[in-house]
Amino acid sequence: MKNLLFLPLAFLIISCYQTERHCKDFKTGSFYSEVSIEDVLYTSQFTRSNDVQVETYNGKSDSAHVRWINDCEVIFKTIHPKNMAEHKDIHLKILTTTDSSYTFEYSYVGETKKQKGVAYKIRD
Template sequence: MKSFLTTNYLFPTVLLLLLSSCYQQERKCADFKTGTFQFKQEIDGKEHTTTFIRTNDMQIETFNGKTDTATVRWVNDCEFILEKLHPRNMQEKKAISMKILYTKDNTYTFEYAFVGDEKKMKGLVTKLE
């Protein structure tokens, strides 16, 4: 009886594992190198929206009515480094590493951290134009 149950469950389990391992998420990073974007995040229980325009080598973002500019240095098609042009304190002097994890339609999910920092955060960006 044991071998009968093992055989009946083993094949479907292996088949399910094989099929799920073949799934690969879309990564059309080149579609998101330039344009106008929006990023929403929750800070202290309130939703905040950042809008930014990215060219091949610059990013101009507006957050809470303040505009800031950063240089963009692409490491590869899906990863880039942001460095603020006019940092106001030591924290803003730190470069930020950005990595596009996957894309879908007009959005991309990304991971970011200060360069050299172990703690990574994730976010979702929507391309407006």
């Protein structure tokens, strides 16, 4: 009987807990990211200003316009797309933050399949 009284209280406490995110800390700066797709780890480095992000992956650089939807969600639009896939905008959402990193999910705008990764702020 005591367990039945404890159970609703536990659900109440757990449901009130929300992960605190400090997304503004990651709007600009230099970062490196790690994304695992089918057990393969992909890493890249990027620098983001208020309106442009320049990313380097496998020795190649790519630039995108940055448009923040809110403090934790951003849309990237490739500046000079080289193929049809690069014409698609990318939606990125910051899920959690720490003092030096953030976990994110991203997908092409309008698509439901999402990938997750972690970005780490590079200290100058």
